[in-house]
Amino acid sequence: MSKYNEIKAALLGAGTVGGGVYKLIEKRKSEMPSKVQAELTITKVLVKNLNKKREGIPDEVLTDDWQEILDDPKISIVIELMGGIEPARTYILEALKAGKNVVTANKDLLAEHGKELMDAAEEYHKDLYFEAAVGGGIPIIRPLKECLAGNNITEVMGIVNGTTNYILTKMTQEGMDFGEALKQAQELGFAEADPTADVEGLDAGRKMAILASIAFHSRVTFDDVEIKGISDITARDIKYAGEFGYVLKLLGVARNVNDKIEVSVSPVMIPEQHPLAKVNDSFNAVFVHGDAVDDAMFQGRGAGEFPTASAVVGDVIATARNMQYDCCGRIGCSCYKNLPMQPVGDSRHRYFLRFLVEDRTGILAGVAGVLGNNGVSISQVIQKPAVDGVAELVVITDKVETRHLQDALVIFGEMSMIREVASVIRVYSQK
Ligand SMILES: NC(=O)C1=CN([C@@H]2O[C@H](COP(=O)(O)OP(=O)(O)OC[C@H]3O[C@@H](n4cnc5c(N)ncnc54)[C@H](OP(=O)(O)O)[C@@H]3O)[C@@H](O)[C@H]2O)C=CC1
Ligand SMILES: N[C@@H](CC=O)C(=O)O
Secondary structure, three states: OOOOEEEEEEEEOOOHHHHHHHHHHHHOHHHHHHHHOEEEEEEEEEOOOOOOOOOOOOHHHEEOOHHHHHOOOOEEEEEEOOOOOOOHHHHHHHHHHOOOEEEEOOHHHHHHHHHHHHHHHHHOOOOEEOHHHOOOOOOOHHHHHHHOOOOOEEEEEEEOOHHHHHHHHHHHHHOOOHHHHHHHHHHOOOOOOOOHHHHOOHHHHHHHHHHHHHHHOEOOOHHHOEEOOOOOOOHHHHHHHHHOOEEEEEEEEEEEEOOEEEEEEEEEEEEOOOHHHHOOOOEEEEEEEEOOOEEEEEEEEOOOHHHHHHHHHHHHHHHHHHHHOOOOOOOOOOOOEOOOEOOHHHOEEEEEEEEEEEOOOOHHHHHHHHHHHOOOOEEEEEEEEEEOOEEEEEEEEOOEEHHHHHHHHHHHOOOOOEEEEEEEEEEOOOO
16 A cells, blocks of 8 residues: 555546547556655546547546536545637536636636636635646746746747648648648647647647737737638648748737737738748647746747647646645636737837739739828839739738738729639747
8 A cells, every 4th residue: 555645537528638648647657646745546536428439548537417527525636638618618607606716728718718717716725726727838828927027028929739730831842732641730639629720720729829919918819819711722832932031830929008908819920040941741820029037938849749748747847736736726827917909000020921913014003002092111022924814913011000001902902904812921020
């Protein structure tokens, strides 16, 4: 019989991440007494389908009955890895109310109901950790909440979705088509249950809402984030990016500009020499700018079984340690400000515009005229010869207020010389 007491935990979900967490806790089992002065055991695993074969998880711990976990007073940590809003939200609230600590990787839930969950954790003095919800295996939540707590953070920016970074990397480096790259990302366990959330930027939007809330101490929800995904990105856009010396990435940007917050997710052309341009495959990277630390960068695998399990198990160990010292619930909600959001039209960016135009003279002058009349100046141009009567004109603008570009786009839509504005993509520029 062990001299240590036993901390019992339950897993909700045994998919990509849940399976990884079970295996990683088993792998570290013998070291747990040294790490947390207790044995740590997963005694129950909640799943939907009891008949599915689970590699590495014994059948006897599986259950499809949440009540069995909730009613078990010996289970003191609930690890939610089912995903989605319901029943995850209800289960977490019930677990906290029943006096159990919670670890989750569920960004969908936190981006929408973060305040409600935090309030419940505070009310019942329990831990609610969610390191894996942003950046997979990268430590970023606790560094922001704890290590960087002495800073006034004004910018958080980075690549926060592994699936889209994998897709864009494969399209750029191997000329792979979008569908094939997405299929591979799904097979590798990076993608969400519905990969639309990845491809359309929703997953990254949820993560940026969570990061911005923590960084700026003001609640930002998913609805506050301006979002554009990568489903419209074509091989031609990627090729032109290369011609101009850029690499295309799905970038999340959160800024506090004079106490107004702007948060966006969109494809951005990044200079080839920028550190983010070299972050490939399922890797994520997050830049943080604080008044004391200056610039800090966090990089690592942003998705997948064991990178994500790494963050979840770190949270479970932190919770177990807090339990030993009776200090659960010490890191609660840090949103003590109520800052307004900056309207999207006010934000300033450079843009890449790709036009399909009639094959005749005067097109560049016409396009430049409309842009100029709306206060948009051009910094670079590429014109391609016509194929089947349609020519291509590509311009990169200087930094403009987004509303001015939007006004110009309306006028382009009415010009007969312009067949289509095929792409409008942001180009990276310093603050
Ligand atoms: N995959 C990744 O790389 C990352 C995922 N995350 C997040 O982690 C969470 C889990 O993701 P992932 O492991 O990929 O998801 P999966 O789809 O692979 O697994 C989900 C698991 O939850 C179970 N489940 C779903 N709904 C219910 C329910 N109503 N009752 C009981 N069990 C249920 C499923 O059961 P069954 O097996 O029976 O179907 C399955 O075991 C999500 O919130 C996701 O956003 C975070 C970071 C990275
Ligand atoms: N689907 C997500 C998984 C991790 O959060 C991603 O691809 O980043």
